[in-house]
Amino acid sequence: MSAVIQTTKLSKVYESAWGGQDVHALKELDLTVLPGEIFAYLGPNGSGKTTTIKMLLGLIFPSSGEIEILGSKDISSSKVKRNIGYLPEGAYYPDFLRGEEILRYYGKLYGLRGADLERRIDQVIETVGMTHARSRLLRGYSKGMRQRIGLAQALISDPQILILDEPTTGLDPIARKEIRDILAHLRDNGKTLLISSHELLEVELISNRVGILYQGVLQAFGDMDSLLTNRDISINVSNPPAAALAILEEKGIRKEDEAGGSAKLRVPEGMSVYDALELCKSQSIQLVSVAPRRETLEELFVRTVGAAEAKEKVAQ
Amino acid sequence: MNALTDFFRGPWTIAVYTWREGMRKKTLVGFLILSLLVIFGSSFLAAFLDPSMVGDVESDMNLKLIKDICVTAIALFGVLITIFTSASVVPNEVENRVIYTVLSKPVRRFQYLLGKFIGVQLIVLINLALMTGLFFIALLVRQSVMPTLLLWSAMLTYFEFLIVSAFTFAVSCTASSSILPTIGGLFIYLTGNLTEYLKDVNVRAGQTDQWLDWLIGKTASFLAAVLPNLQNFSLKTQILNGQPNDPPTDVLIPNLICYGLLYGLSGFLLSYWLFRRKEM
Ligand SMILES: Nc1ncnc2c1ncn2[C@@H]1O[C@H](COP(=O)(O)OP(=O)(O)OP(=O)(O)O)[C@@H](O)[C@H]1O
Numbered sequence: 001m002s003a004v005i006q007t008t009k010l011s012k013v014y015e016s017a018w019g020g021q022d023v024h025a026l027k028e029l030d031l032t033v034l035p036g037e038i039f040a041y042l043g044p045n046g047s048g049k050t051t052t053i054k055m056l057l058g059l060i061f062p063s064s065g066e067i068e069i070l071g072s073k074d075i076s077s078s079k080v081k082r083n084i085g086y087l088p089e090g091a092y093y094p095d096f097l098r099g100e101e102i103l104r105y106y107g108k109l110y111g112l113r114g115a116d117l118e119r120r121i122d123q124v125i126e127t128v129g130m131t132h133a134r135s136r137l138l139r140g141y142s143k144g145m146r147q148r149i150g151l152a153q154a155l156i157s158d159p160q161i162l163i164l165d166e167p168t169t170g171l172d173p174i175a176r177k178e179i180r181d182i183l184a185h186l187r188d189n190g191k192t193l194l195i196s197s198h199e200l201l202e203v204e205l206i207s208n209r210v211g212i213l214y215q216g217v218l219q220a221f222g223d224m225d226s227l228l229t230n231r232d233i234s235i236n237v238s239n240p241p242a243a244a245l246a247i248l249e250e251k252g253i254r255k256e257d258e259a260g261g262s263a264k265l266r267v268p269e270g271m272s273v274y275d276a277l278e279l280c281k282s283q284s285i286q287l288v289s290v291a292p293r294r295e296t297l298e299e300l301f302v303r304t305v306g307a308a309e310a311k312e313k314v315a316q
Numbered sequence: 317m318n319a320l321t322d323f324f325r326g327p328w329t330i331a332v333y334t335w336r337e338g339m340r341k342k343t344l345v346g347f348l349i350l351s352l353l354v355i356f357g358s359s360f361l362a363a364f365l366d367p368s369m370v371g372d373v374e375s376d377m378n379l380k381l382i383k384d385i386c387v388t389a390i391a392l393f394g395v396l397i398t399i400f401t402s403a404s405v406v407p408n409e410v411e412n413r414v415i416y417t418v419l420s421k422p423v424r425r426f427q428y429l430l431g432k433f434i435g436v437q438l439i440v441l442i443n444l445a446l447m448t449g450l451f452f453i454a455l456l457v458r459q460s461v462m463p464t465l466l467l468w469s470a471m472l473t474y475f476e477f478l479i480v481s482a483f484t485f486a487v488s489c490t491a492s493s494s495i496l497p498t499i500g501g502l503f504i505y506l507t508g509n510l511t512e513y514l515k516d517v518n519v520r521a522g523q524t525d526q527w528l529d530w531l532i533g534k535t536a537s538f539l540a541a542v543l544p545n546l547q548n549f550s551l552k553t554q555i556l557n558g559q560p561n562d563p564p565t566d567v568l569i570p571n572l573i574c575y576g577l578l579y580g581l582s583g584f585l586l587s588y589w590l591f592r593r594k595e596m
């Protein structure tokens with residue numbers, strides 16, 4: 001499958017004008033986004049996500065390395081740009097315009113005209129749930145409404161690729177779910193999405209592949225399913241006596257959380273489940289269930305970033 | 317042909333929205349209203365206050381004063397509008413990051429700049445037309461002849477503004493706020509009106525042998541050579557003293573238009589060169 005977005009040894013150095021320190025925001029990044037997937041681009045603050053995205057859109061220029069989008073290296077050509085919808089981080093729109101006027105403006109910039117354009121405007125306004133406020137001035141929009149209009153302008157040309165920099169920041173839980181559903185729907189219709197986000201729980205629900213960036217270097221990259229391998233087993237028990245738990249803890253079986261009289265015990269890596277169950281039995285702990293437990297994206301994130309941090313400390 | 321219309325579509329859309337946004341700016345509307353008040357106040361009110369004087373010598377003096385005020389008001393407010401608009405359209409969009417969404421559309425940087433620049437010219441032209449129009453009516457009412465000279469003057473003034481606008485715009489393409497380019501624009505306007513004086517500086521400086529004088533002289537003559545001479549575009553003397561329906565004398569209109577267009581074009585190309593690789 002040929003990549004939709006491909007970067008090769010992409011680097012960015014922000015040079016400081018007054019003899020201060022240069023910032024190496026991105027270091028030889030090799031990124032591949034495949035057609036029809038939701039690629040989650042993750043990383044702590046300042047790790048270089050926005051920097052990458054801005055380079056993809058030609059807002060800033062690589063210090064070295066290459067970018068190829070839809071098989072073309074001329075990423076500022078209108079052939080490529082026509083196929084990209086972009087939602088900037090903390091976006092802002094001309095606020096003297098009405099919601100629908102903004103979309104008309106951006107639609108025209110994509111080359112849409114007349115009835116075609118009006119139909120698209122109606123569609124995307126409907127999609128982002130802004131029909132009720134379409135003829136209100138943007139000045140009077142709330143943060144979430146702006147974000148929705150932002151998403152609508154990214155969708156206006158029905159592009160193949162969507163690049164969204166923190167699309168759900170500042171939205172309420174219902175809006176988040178709505179946007180998540182929209183994004184999943186777009187993916188199901190064959191669109192390719194690159195999403196940068198800090199909302200790991202959300203991202204985990206919809207994305208196919210992830211890349212975790214730390215200080216400009218990809219620390220983990222690949223299929224969600226293959227990255228979240230660190231599966232372990234958890235044993236749910238009811239009303240465990242504290243003394244029994246203490247003994248189990250000595251053997252390495254930790255209590256994860258406890259609620260309403262039942263507790264979740266985590267079997268450590270390397271220990272056989274049978275041994276763990278044996279131990280529970282010996283302490284007369286009442287068993288409720290035994291279940292495999294997949295690592296969450298959050299855990300992967302913390303683990304990956306933590307390891308990168310530790311490596312850096314050693315290097316220093 | 318198709319490729320050509322395709323190329324200009326984006327810029328034209330941007331120009332129209334720039335114009336719409338610009339006409340909502342408080343500073344701009346403020347300048348426009350002020351200038352219209354000055355023109356209206358000086359020409360109409362004077363006539364209403366003292367209708368008996370029409371026709372005698374004193375009224376001629378009066379008329380000259382009114383013309384002086386109006387011509388000055390148009391030049392002054394016009395150039396302020398030009399500078400403020402040219403200095404702010406691009407930096408404002410950089411500052412509030414609207415530019416991210418625009419440049420990520422199928423619009424090349426050249427097209428973006430062209431659109432913004434045309435938008436500025438629309439704003440400048442419309443304001444100039446409103447001011448001149450009011451002055452035109454005022455003179456027509458007073459003197460009962462078509463003051464066609466004003467139209468020539470407005471046209472030349474526009475080309476003067478075009479030069480100021482293009483270079484202010486170029487400065488604005490390097491800046492991230494409109495303050496620096498506004499100051500730059502005022503500087504361009506002032507020095508552009510002082511080129512005669514700059515030549516003079518060089519002549520005088522050449523009379524001593526000190527190196528500092530030599531340096532100042534050379535700098536002045538360099539500036540005089542590269543800077544446009546904006547005084548060329550003024551028909552003020554003729555408006556004040558001549559017949560209002562005469563064609564312009566003492567100026568070569570086609571040459572001035574070419575002069576304005578050439579400087580305007582170089583200013584615009586300079587802005588593109590500065591903006592081409594600008595990091596947003
Ligand atoms: N214009 C700039 N000039 C200098 N340094 C910059 C500039 N923009 C970003 N940086 C630096 O580059 C690094 C990466 O920033 P970037 O905005 O790409 O991070 P991010 O991953 O998007 O972070 P966040 O999650 O906070 O949005 C940071 O160290 C930042 O300080």
Ligand SMILES: [Mg+2]
Binds near residue numbers: 049050051089165
């Ligand atoms: Mg960011």
